[in-house]
Amino acid sequence: MKFFAVLLLSLLPVWAQAVEVGERVAPWTLLDQFDQAYTLDDQAQILLVARGMDAAKLVDAALQGQPKGYLEARHGVFVADIQRMPRLVAKLFAVPAMQSYNYRVMLDRDARIAPRYPAPVDKVLWLQLDNGKLTARHEYGSAAELREALEQVKP
DSSP states (O other): OHHHHHHHHHHHHHHHHSOOTTSBOOOOEEEETTSOEEEOOTTOOEEEEEOSHHHHHHHHHHHTTOOTTHHHHTTEEEEEEOTTSOHHHIIIIIHHHHTTSSSOOEEETTSSSGGGSOOOTTSEEEEEEETTEEEEEEEEOSHHHHHHHHHHSOO
8 A cells, every 4th residue: 555655646746747728837848959059938939849750850851852941930839858869879860860850859858848748749739828728729640631720720
């Protein structure tokens, strides 16, 4: 019985961090693929979160062919959880490859931010924000669906 009580208490911080619709999203700062800092603020209206490589590939496919600044013009921010990726692979291959993207990728190297936004590793989580408050959440399992949703957003 003590084991379950300790387990429950140890999971409370994880549950407490998850943001729900109607709550304010806590600001955070991450480095992008160019080691430039970005701090989430009230200007962001879309927060895309990829918890796994498959989800990150969906974002890349959805943004293929779009001009530089397409996501930013829609007040969108993309966070990629890369904490499961071996550091050497990230440093030598993955991050340099990301530097050719037409959009910024905020890299959550230590899983400090992405766990606040639970989502399946194979889907992209879309958090709709209004002045820092979460107003809606969606999950996209295909690049076509994500692209269509992004096209609906007026720059």
